[in-house]
Amino acid sequence: MRRYQGTVYDSNRWDGFELRPGDIIIAAPPKCGTTWTQMICALLILQEPELTLPLDTLSPWIDMVTRARAEVFADLQAQSHRRFIKTHTPLDGIPSDPTVTYICVGRDPRDVALSIDHHIDNSDIDAFLKARERAAGIDGTELGPLRRQPPRPDGERNRFWQWVDDDTPSTQIGSSLRRTVEHLQTFRDAADELDVVHLHYDDLKDDLAGQMRQLAARFGIHVNEHRWPRLVQAATFGAMRSRAETTVPGGSRHWIDPAAFFNRGTSGQWRDLLDNADLARYAARVRTLASDELIDWVHREAIT
Template identity: 45%
Template sequence: MPEPPTRYRSPDEDSARWQGFPRRPGDIVISTRSKSGTTWVQMICALLVLRTPDLPAPLTELSPWLDWLVEPQEQVYARLAAQRHRRFIKTHTPLDGVPSDPRVHYVVVARHPLDMAVSLHHQGANLDRARVAELTGQPTAPDRDGPSVEQALVRWIDADPDPREELDSLPGVLWHLRDAWARRHRPNVHLVHYDDLRGDLSGQMHHLADRLGLDPPGPDLVEAATFDRMRARADRLAPDPAGVFKDRSAFFRSGRSGQGSALLDDAGRARYRARAAALAPPDLLAWLHRDR
């Protein structure tokens, strides 16, 4: 018998919510680490499934984050049960924490970990901590000056938590991707790289449509998935149904690649490479880093 899924929990999410979720043939599960292209690929799936740049509802309603504890489980289940179109569902849970179903497609999105860490740092500064505390029942963290982005990046590289407990750490990011990489030859598991979306959005959308058995996108759908168009529609596309961002447009901050490496000196880059090499196989790292 297959091993039961690993359970991942944090103060605001619990992967156990997947266990009772009734799946449908053709469901699309989008599994990513934070700030790695989640919203981008949700939007791409919305466009490929719904065939219009004018979405009928905010993206978070069309593609809910199933394991997020802020929204009651029964409410998320009911909204997804009412959807008549092919469903595309967000999770930050690695694939070993989600029930494996040959009828379901799993899309795992990867980004260079240093770029992801920089974006995560800036997102932290955009969070309304009082609102987060209100929603989670946790005490409000006092406002204080945090480390600079350069200092935070060095600390992030050196931190060594249990990857299953801190999934947005460097060990956690590579834990997530290592598991997906091992499944990449399965016909229903699809890996997408953030840099490929930046370099050839149309080609990547056509490729993903083919893998998912969907019609290829026209130019209007590709245009609707560009970073600038998405940032202009941040009010309907930013993943903020509970109002935890100070500025929704700041969620789409820059989307650039290479910014993390540029913040490090030679010693910092060498330290990162050594840490990554200890946490993931060379073929995964070659694909992930693109030899930058």
């Protein structure tokens, strides 16, 4: 497997983890709807609108270096319900198992760019680094030097283009246009070999109830009809935002404003930022990185 490594994640943490038949791996590029999909899986599997534990305890991110690997493995080993595990790692960096269901979630990369920009502004970097040090101490691992990050330019449009044009290899960066589409492509390439569910952020937004019912059927989970309204309501952005302390990754520790983790949750935010020349430039860039089939699927509006 390829190793994907950054400041707060390391795909090598999957080494030694034993999958169980029926496990669900929620594998999405950052800011494509990962936490939303985790919540949906929690509701379908546990069938209660109130979570018994924080979402990131029920569905930990194995790659995340801010929790001790030993603690994460122990939590997952103790679970008796069907497990649903988070990762932001492409398929070539995590175990490939035909007895497991993989959920790959995609979103218009232009919206991803704006969402990641807000996400960075809302991150408590000092809290992340302190948690990273604590986890390394528990696991007995030695922390390497932090990779130097390029300065963020002033202006939302300039930051958008920094994200789009960044050509850093996907194994060394948390989010960029290149990393986003390469991640999605690894799962589309394996669709004939593994049990892969492809979800699109816009489909969840437009028909949450329908998408949840389709997932339940795909998982072979029966939900009594009277439970559906409360489960769907609990999966809405508003409901998740109102319980941010238990739904956001890391709880309140890693965020300046935990509720702001769930930002606008809308699509097409880029329309207010990009003009026709920008859109043409973006289209030219994304076509150098992704197949036409993937471009058509991830962009719900045709690009030039």
